[in-house]
Amino acid sequence: MNVKTKLSDCMRPLLLGALLLGNATLATSAQAEVQPLNRVVAIVDNDVIMQSQLDQRLREVQQTIAKRGAALPPEHVLSQQVLERLIIEDIQLQIGDRSGIRITDEELNQAIGTIAQRNGMSVEQFRAALTRDGLSFEDAREQVRREMIISRVRQRRVAERIQVTEQEVQNFLASDLGKLQLSEEYHLANILIPVPESASSEAIQAADRQASELYQQLQQGADFAQLAIARSASETALEGGDMGWRKAAQLPSPFDAMIGALKAGEVTQPMRTPGGFIILKLLEKRGGGAQVRDEVHVRHILIKPSEIRSEAEAQRLAERLYERIQAGEDFGELAKSFSEDPGSALNGGDLNWIDPNALVPEFREQMANTASGELSKPFKSTYGWHVLQVMGRRATDSSEQFREQQALNILRNRKYDEELQAWLRQIRDESYVEIKL
Structure with a gap:
């Protein structure tokens, strides 16, 4: 039996960023002194999991749960859960080893560089930040390498189980949900001139005139955000009227049709709604259209x-x-x-x-x-x-092909989690696992 000492790979590559942004949980756990390997707690095919690995991961999970403010389950229950997670990870790493999956130094350096860049750092600054948090740069590289191996194993083994038919793609494209998800998105801002429900005709006309005046000012180059802050009754007025990103299907008629005809930077004419007169500005748009x-x-x-x-x-x-x-x-x-x-x-x-x-x-x-x-x-x-x-x-013009590829990706992503869980259960059942606790 080949007994290997394995580092805990609890820290995902993207979570290294969270660590540097103040995740004291991982920093504290990583500083915990690793106890000598005292006994085997599980045999997993050709590898073993040691008590020290289980203890370290258990401390990390307990601290994470406590930080969230959730109640901790009994330690023996949590310990079984953590051990099962370690077993599943170990099986995947062994599959990667048998499949010849190797992470080159160049790939690993690139991954470390990406993590550092996402934190606004150079690699040297990233190394220094790890040291300040009590982490070994070499241990961090090893954890990233293990996660990359597991990710590639899943890509190979799970991806081949996912089947999406052409009919499923076409059905999705024809559905209301498909049309909504694949339609253009618009980044919008608004100005609202309110009209009370019981407003008189004179009050309605006054609001109409006010909205028309604002529209004319906008046409002459007035700043939309400043007018929104000063004159709009919308709940987003203090943000310059910024409504964020919306699908055309999420807008009331006739705004859904009007927005599609606008170019970025243009505004709609004032339109009467139950709440008053609204002017929309198209800040930017994405998706849909010709590709x-x-x-x-x-x-x-x-x-x-x-x-x-x-x-x-x-x-x-x-x-x-x-x-x-x-x-x-x-x-x-x-x-x-x-x-x-x-x-x-x-x-x-x-x-x-x-x-x-x-x-x-x-x-x-x-x-x-x-x-x-x-x-x-x-x-x-x-x-x-x-x-x-x-x-x-x-x-x-690959618009139709692009839409079909988008639909295919959405459907594949829907099936991925289900297939992943089924595959993890399968490899667990097919592996030799002897728990020594």
Whole structure:
């Protein structure tokens, strides 16, 4: 039996930020002295969980619950819950190890850099902040690495269990909920000139005139926020009338239709509502609308270095093929004979119309610098040596495709939690677990 000492990985990568922003719970728990490993509390397949791991995680959970002001359950009940969590995490880490999932130093450094950036720090400042809170930078890196492994294991194992049919996507797009979730969102501000329920016709006319005057001032360049603060009776008046983000379907008629016709910065004419006269300003909008995507029609020849072909030999072969194409030989025929890209070689190297963002940076950059109909000089990417030819460029309206992808993502996310819990139960049942408590 391989007995390994494991660090507690309670701290999620994103929670490192919460730690630095004042989460004394984790800081206090991390400062707690780790007790010597005294006994095994659980055997999990080819690994073990030690009493010290359980004690440390238990203290952290107790402090977190206490900080929330919630009542603590009996310690023996909480201890069983915490141990079960450690078991599930350990099983996932072992699956990652057997699957060959490795987190490179470069990936780990990038993750640490992202955490530091989210806290408005450099990596060195982040390291210093951890030290001030009594945390080891090396322990923090190890915890992030473990969480990254678990995340990748779940992506692989759970994602393959989720099936969303084309019919489900179309049904969602046709539903009221789908239309609401995929419609445009508008960031709005308002000015309200109130009219009491029992107002006389003279009072209504006076409010109408006041709203019209404000509208004219706005048309002449007056500051909307200042007018809202000074004149509006809306509950958001002191915020300059800012209402936040709203869907068109959440607005009363006729504002839902009027907002769609506005450009950012424009205002509606005053409209009578039960509460009075309202003027809306469109601050910004997002989502919905046309999604135009640039695509490039490109073909290429890929030459890979190998055990029998050195890097220099691969480069020389790519250069010779470039010269042969320049001399008039057919690109497609040479691609069929020499290209080592299995996805395009039989098609004469043709990648068809493709989104540049789907390509590796070296290929994307070379393609961007090659005019339509032109041939690139040989260049290197992570895959090997390439010669490419740009066949054409176009802008494609992918609005419908974009909406379908959004719907697919929403439906997949809905199913993810359910599938994750089912998978966790499955791997727990299939694992050898012997609890020693």
